[in-house]
Amino acid sequence: MNGYFDHNATTPLHPTAREAWLRASEKHWHNPSSLYRDAGIASQQLESARERLGSLIGAEAERIVFTSGATESNNALFATLPREAVVLISAIEHPSVREAARSRSVVEIPVNADGVVEPDTVKTLIAAENPALVSVMAANNESGALQPWREIAAICREQGVLFHTDAAQWLGKLDSSHLGECDFITGSAHKFGGTKGCGFLVLPKEDSRLGFIRGGPQENGRRAGTENYPAIEAMVTALETMTSHLDKVQSQLRDDFVSTMRAHFAPLRVISESAPRLWNTVLMVMPAHDNLKWLTRLSRRGFSISTGSACSSGKEGSSVVVTALGASPEELKRVVRISSGWETTAEDWQALAAAFVEVFDDLNRGGRGTV
Ligand code: PMP
Secondary structure, eight states: OBBBBBBBTTTOOOOOHHHHHHHHHHHHHHHHTSSSSHHHHHHHHHHHHHHHHHHHHTTOGGGEEEOOOOOHHHHHHTTOTTTTTTEEEEETHHHHHHHHHSSSEEEEEOOOOTSOOOHHHHHHHHHHHOOSSEEEOOOOOOTTTBBOOOHHHHHHHHHEEEEEEEEEETBTBBBTGGGGGEEEEEEGGTTSSSSSTTTEEOOTTOOOOOOBOOOTTTGGBBBBOOOHHHHHHHHHHHHHHHHGGGOOOOHHHHHHOOOHHHHHHOOOOTTTTOOOOOEEEEEEEEEEOOOOHHHHHHHTOOOOOBBSSSSGSSTTTTTTHHTTTOHHHHHHHHHEEEEEEEOHHHHHHHHHHHHHHHHHHHHOOOOOOOO
């Protein structure tokens, strides 16, 4: 039984990525900036990984800058905007966007009752605020709600405003071949089977302003420091593997889980339930008991779940999405997030539902929840 249901926090290294990392580390560990033949080969391999990533996401390779992950990409983007710039960001962005944007003039885009940004709202706010940049994530990390980023990208193009999407949770889970329509794209390898500490930022084609880590001339002078080619190779390989499996993903297993849960916990609120969502994610408000009680008792039974987003875990009432939807502080304490992965089976989902029922009985009896 595989009880890991926290893939939106991080994923295990995919076997194809592990193999790619080992191969790259053994054969092409040389510094791509050095001048001898082996270094030249490493440099060629790196550029070929960039080309492959570009073709997966529908963006020209020269637009891609490799980074240490989504947090760096988001920070880099906002750091390069003028201090006085007005930026529109959605109310449900990840902390790495919210906090990075804070040093600029931020106007929040509200979400509707399904936790989704409406394109018309963006249009109205662009007319009212004249922003330098609009940032709306592709898929939300907590609820899994898909945001209409393609439509918003088109509106921004029409209005001559730059558009950024944080696609950390979309990549590897859904077709990413149109992401290149956005001016800026953020990605993080460990969300789709790559290693931690590796990601990318896509920039507009003619963008001369970014040079966000100073030092050597790597990444076209935009991000100095020796490139982590093995991690980059593993990331691109993982995304290729995930992309080739996209036709096999199904939300049925998740929906069956919710039906089983509802049979036991009648008033179960699933956030963004009527919106299109990632096939792997359920964010729900449990009918009773604090989320940490659920989490620890499920953990003792071998299941890993989350109380919202890992980046704000440990903080009571930390769900950005449920807060944006106007939940009461009491409800916020009952939020749990389940997120499956490519290796999760129907049996794993059933075992998780059974464990929830067991824990509920245990909590209602006032038990301490021993295994
Ligand atoms: N953006 C989103 C939407 C995320 O889900 C995450 C990870 N929780 C990040 C950014 C940050 O990614 P990383 O920790 O890899 O920098």
